[in-house]
Amino acid sequence: MLEQEAPAVTEEVFGTTPDGTQVDAYTLSNASGVRARILTYGGILQSLETPDRDGVSANIVLGFDNLADYLERNPYFGTITGRYANRIANGTFTLDGVTYRLTQNRPPLHLHGGAAGFSHRIWSARVVGDAADGATASGDVAVELTYTSPDGEEGYPGTLEATVRYTLTADGELRIDYHATTDAPTIVNLTNHAYFNLAGEGSGSVLGHLVRLNAEHYTPTDEQAIPTGEIAPVEGTPLDFREPMEIGTRIRDPHPQLVIAGGYDHNYVVARSGDGLELAARVTEPGSGRVLSVHTTEPGIQFYTGNQLTTPLVGTGGRQYRQGDGLCLETQHFPDSPNHRQFPSTVLRPGEVFRSSTLFAFSAS
Structure with missing residues (x-):
């Protein structure tokens, strides 16, 4: 059952890389009943415990x-993905008349920042707060991660100074704030690649989860999962989640977009009313009653149903993960934006600051 905890951030050693670098784990907890564990490797959200309708946490x-x-077989579980999350066609883009060639780690594509993107780097960490344990008067607790991506890393121009802050609020929300600056024109698109299963990790398929997406449009893709450049309406398609719908209801529909992806793996255009945090998605798991609401400042959200979880993997609870056992809600700018002028720009220049925020709110019904 749910136990009340004093707000705190605790630190422990999670492991050591083959070259001897220590990886630490920071656990954020407070009286909300939510607990999050963050790794310095990849900035990974390694676990996230929330209570169900009966107060039982999982x-x-x-x-x-x-x-x-995580080092050998991670399909981006919980990682910070960057310098550019999602896909870039042919691993190339042109900026200010110069063509840059990125690592084609998913030939011929560049995916999630390359072969050794932000998800594979060791981040520096510091506890944020009024006291050494991270506690603040409000009951919030936070840890801040920083990484310097050098000019030319994975083919990107400019040295990028990136900061990601994870905050567990007194209300039991997990907030992720991204911040980046550069010394030369570059592109940036950062997100967290958590796979959610509101029934509890290792409990089986998420096809019974109810999903609502605050989006009237999405960006269709070609057979390589690269946006065609079109911004298409969801109305009249099995990609319409404007009203709550079980994931499994239409996932086997023969719609060409679902056939290409083997399920859902699409960027949705968030229906925004301003520049602040906007509700992008709400997910409900009927059995536990857990509800996840995703709010973001980003223009898009990638809804992915774990279609590629086909390699045997054993999770934190000792059970095997299979295809469709998790769903992702990656708040982001659009995939391949540098090659589509009609998409929101992902260009960052010296003197500018990249800022992005996403809030995961939890409840139970």
Whole structure:
């Protein structure tokens, strides 16, 4: 059952990389009943415990209980993805008349920042707060991660100074704030790649989850999952989640977009009313009563149903993950934006500051 905890951030060693670098784990907890664990490797959200309608807590994100699995076989469970999240066609883009060639880690595509993107880097960490344990008068607790991406890393121009702050609020929300600056024109698109299962990780398929997406449009893709450049209405398609719908209801529909992706793996255009945090998605798991609401400042959200979870993986709870056992809600700018002028720009220039925020709110009904 739910236990009240004093607000705190605790630190422990999670493991050591083959080259001897230590990886730490920071656990954020407070009286809200929500608890989050963050790794310095990849900025990974390794676990996220939330209560169900009866006050029973469970970890609702997929992950591993050891560093070796994260190093060797992680399908981006809980990672910070960057310098550019999602896909860039042919690993190339042109900026200010110069063509840059990025690592084609998913030939011929560039995916999630490359072969050794932000999800594979060791981040520096510091506890944020009024006291050494991170506690603030409000009951919020936070840890801040920083990483310097050098000019030319994975083919990107400019040295990028990136900061990501995870905050567990007194109300039990997990907030992620992204901040970046550069010394030369570059592109930036940062997100967190958590796989959620509101029934608890390792509990089986998410096809019974009810999803509502605050989006009237999406960006269709070609057979390589690259946006065609079109911004299409969801109305009249099985990609319409404007009203709550079980994921499994239409996932096997023969619509060409679902056939290409093997399910849902699409960028939705958030229906925004301003520049602040906007509701982008709400997910309900009927059995536990858990509800996840996603608010973001980003223009898009990638809804992915774990279609590629086909390699045997054993999760934190000791159970095997299979296809469709988790769903992702990656708040972001659009995939391949540098190659589509009609998409919101992802260009960052010296003197500018990249800022992005996403809030995950939890409740139970």
